[in-house]
Amino acid sequence: MPQLPCQGCRGMCCGPVPITESELKRIRKYVRGMPLPARSKLEGQLRFFGTCIFYDQDQDKCGIHPARPAVCRAFGLHRNLVCFRMPEAASGEAWAAGEPSVGVLSADFVWNDFK
Numbered sequence: 633m634p635q636l637p638c639q640g641c642r643g644m645c646c647g648p649v650p651i652t653e654s655e656l657k658r659i660r661k662y663v664r665g666m667p668l669p670a671r672s673k674l675e676g677q678l679r680f681f682g683t684c685i686f687y688d689q690d691q692d693k694c695g696i697h698p699a700r701p702a703v704c705r706a707f708g709l710h711r712n713l714v715c716f717r718m719p720e721a722a723s724g725e726a727w728a729a730g731e732p733s734v735g736v737l738s739a740d741f742v743w744n745d746f747k
């Protein structure tokens with residue numbers, strides 16, 4: 633699998649993403665399991681409007697990486713989810729969600745929905 637040059641992007645592709653019911657539950661469980669100081673620190677970070685609520689500005693990475701949604705895992709590797717910094721990493725195959733979306737993370741689901 634090609635390695636995307638994400639370091640230094642500072643969450644450029646981390647915007648509102650659709651999530652499924654099972655992802656919502658998994659993220660909630662993960663966030664609730666975070667040590668409170670780390671969770672509060674992540675929540676309190678200032679972000680650009682439109683940046684994902686879980687993007688970790690301080691560490692330049694996803695703040696819920698082990699529990700991130702499938703669309704985030706697939707990003708950059710499919711022809712309908714092309715990374716503009718490394719378009720050659722996208723395969724000819726289109727990505728499709730396995731389950732219907734229940735809403736959009738950062739728009740329909742915000743920090744209070746994960747506490």
Ligand code: SF4
Nearest residue numbers: 637638641645708715
């Ligand atoms: S997938 Fe592409 S745009 Fe997104 S952080 Fe990685 S290199 Fe940057």
Ligand code: SF4
Nearest residue numbers: 646684686687694704
């Ligand atoms: S869940 Fe993580 S990888 Fe997905 S958009 Fe948010 S910060 Fe980025």
